[in-house]
Amino acid sequence: xxxxxxxxxxxxxxxxxxxxxxxxxxxxxxxxxxxxxxxxxxxxxxxxxxxxxxxxxxxxxxxxxxxxxxx
Numbered sequence: 001x002x003x004x005x006x007x008x009x010x011x012x013x014x015x016x017x018x019x020x021x022x023x024x025x026x027x028x029x030x031x032x033x034x035x036x037x038x039x040x041x042x043x044x045x046x047x048x049x050x051x052x053x054x055x056x057x058x059x060x061x062x063x064x065x066x067x068x069x070x071x
Contacts, residue, residue: 004030006063012050014060019043027060 007014007027014027018036020043025032027046038044044064048056063069 001063002030002068003060003063004028004033006060007056010048010050010052010056010059012048012053012056014056015047015049017045019045 003016004027015024016027016033016036017024018038021036023035024047025036027033036042036044046057046060048054048060050056
């Protein structure tokens, strides 16, 4: 499962930006995530805000740490 589809399973807002950028995008939108043009090794910042924000952040960090379960 990808970042946007995982983020979309939560009620909270999910925002993402490249660490070297200033533009925040909706982490639930595949198109907006593609606009970040992140490649392997890109550092990103993730913000969650809402009723299940902690669960969302924990789940998304595990997904990133597992390299999107590709191994």
